[in-house]
Amino acid sequence: MPDPLRVVIADDNYLVREGTRRLLEESGEVTVPVAVGTAGELVDAVTRIRPDAVLTDIRMPGPGTRPDTGPSMAGIDAAHRIRAANPSVGVVVLSQYADEAYAFELFRSGTAGLAYLLKDRVGDVHQLLGALRAVIAGGSVVDPQVVDALVTRRARLRESPLARLTTRETQVLREMAQGHGNARIAEHLSLSESSVEKYVNSIFAKLGLAEQQVHRRVAAVLTYLRDGALRPPR
Incomplete structure (x- = not known):
């Protein structure tokens, strides 16, 4: 049996953070060495622990983000910083928004090692594990609802x-x-x-x-x- 994936979780909601930790660890395929509540703590934890992957909410308080980014993009900003400093660490970003603008922002410099999922996917442990394995392998995952939004946007733009x-x-x-x-x-x-x-x-x-x-x-x-x-x- 392969070693469990080492995943750092970031979410400013304690109940969501700990619930996600328990869900992943009970699968037997993941260990969560640390779960944090801010983007700054996330970047610091990745530097110290060198996990296989990160699972982060898109919205989190600072510090640790650019002043112009704000909490609504803090998870994306942290994802870019983590990938730039640690290319082997995959990042899965969770969002409550099926908004193509956030996906464009996340993937603005490339898609390798990044995933964008809607937050209601947290309850589907198999989908979460699949996304984590994909980004660790250098792949990418985009939530089907976000893909639908991207397709709709392109159609509207053509018209x-x-x-x-x-x-x-x-x-x-x-x-x-x-x-x-x-x-x-x-x-x-x-x-x-x-x-x-x-x-x-x-x-x-x-x-x-x-x-x-x-x-x-x-x-x-x-x-x-x-x-x-x-x-x-x-």
Whole structure:
């Protein structure tokens, strides 16, 4: 029989943390040398213990995370730090959100050794063990509900007129959405005002606003605000 997997658990909820520990250890396939409640404690524990894998909630308090990350991304930030310093340690991130934006953030630098599961999978020990084995082997796992969200997002993006815009046109439209006029946009993007005007007219044409003479700028901004969040983080 192979040696049990050594897994560090991180969750700021004590009952969830200890319940998950008991669930995994009762399988006979996992030992949990330590369970912690913050992202900082998690990173420190991995440095000290060198486990095979980490099972962490996506939301945890600091310290130990970037100031701009906040608790909603603390588990993901810790996952990136752990993988960068310890490439052999697999990380399974648990989230209550079937939100594709979190998956994009987790996998922004690659998928190897990372898994994203919904938190209600905690009760399925076989699925948890499968995800832990996969990340330890350098593989990746994405929750089926998150995959569905990613597919839906791609379909909506293909249907959105924003998909027809170039990167520069999107940048100009983003500036417009912040209430900036052409002169301010030209300054921010290091363009001439005539270039900005050409980009703006191209945006109107691609968004089907070329024939409208009134409120085209407002209509373009409304399209951006409606569909702009569909684009994956850059």
